[in-house]
Amino acid sequence: MTDLTVETVLITGASGGIGEGLARRFAADGARLVLVARRGERLQQLATELQTRHDIEHVVIALDLSTPEAARILYQDLELHGLTIDILVNNAGFGRNDDFTAIPMAEHVEMMQLNMVTLVQLTHLILPQMIARRRGTIVNVGSTASFQPGPYSTVYFATKAFVLSFSEGLSQEVREHGVTVTCLCPGPTRTDFGARSRMDQNWNFIHGSMSTDAVCDVAYRGLRRRKRIIVPGILNWILAFSVRFTPRFLILQLMQQWQRPRKAP
């Protein structure tokens, strides 16, 4: 494993949840952090706390990553700060659970831009430096949603299937250049995501969610070992891999039961 005290780690969506959890773990190992999300105050609070605790350097960039120009703006900011990224964690993302037509088209587009397009754009901007230096790590946050379609969260599941396919393909392409691509595929995790996406009342969230710390511990260990796919939690792992051997119509029926929108009691 590389010495993180000489590495610069960019984490999108670091103002809460899994992104914050990973930022805490990288900071504990002494990495310089570049933290990105919309809520700049939360990022600044976190960065100040981590600097006090671990004496790390940090840069905070408050930016909405769901616009077509966001990746370019972020990259220009990195250049202004003279930063070269050693580890890129494409974590920012959101979902939404409802009938496909009940979700405004603008929200579908925003989700596709954030979860897929910005992720690809950032990777496209940052990867060439990694290839030139023959070292680097890219971590893309997919989901157990990456492994099968999800009725009522159709676009979200499709974006996460894209993230897994993109990550696996790219990992094979760039490994000969010394660059690792990891796809982190968490199952339901107790962050703000559940309430924001309205999935927190779904069966699998109520009965099968993991703590953010448990997910981040497994994720951090796995990405430091340069694993290609990380699925935290044995149950998530079994579900993710059993879909390969289960008839598609059964998977779709099960997912429909799990994903059917429910009102909070």
Ligand SMILES: NC(=O)c1ccc[n+]([C@@H]2O[C@H](COP(=O)([O-])OP(=O)(O)OC[C@H]3O[C@@H](n4cnc5c(N)ncnc54)[C@H](OP(=O)(O)O)[C@@H]3O)[C@@H](O)[C@H]2O)c1
């Ligand atoms: N929690 C789960 O059950 C679960 C399961 C599988 C996969 N995931 C994936 O894990 C990743 C992290 O989610 P989480 O669970 O940690 O959820 P979270 O607590 O809601 O965190 C999402 C992060 O993304 C940032 N973000 C959202 N929209 C953004 C935008 N337009 N521009 C910039 N940053 C934005 C948020 O910051 P701001 O609001 O400050 O911008 C926040 O830091 C996501 O990709 C999600 O799809 C989550």
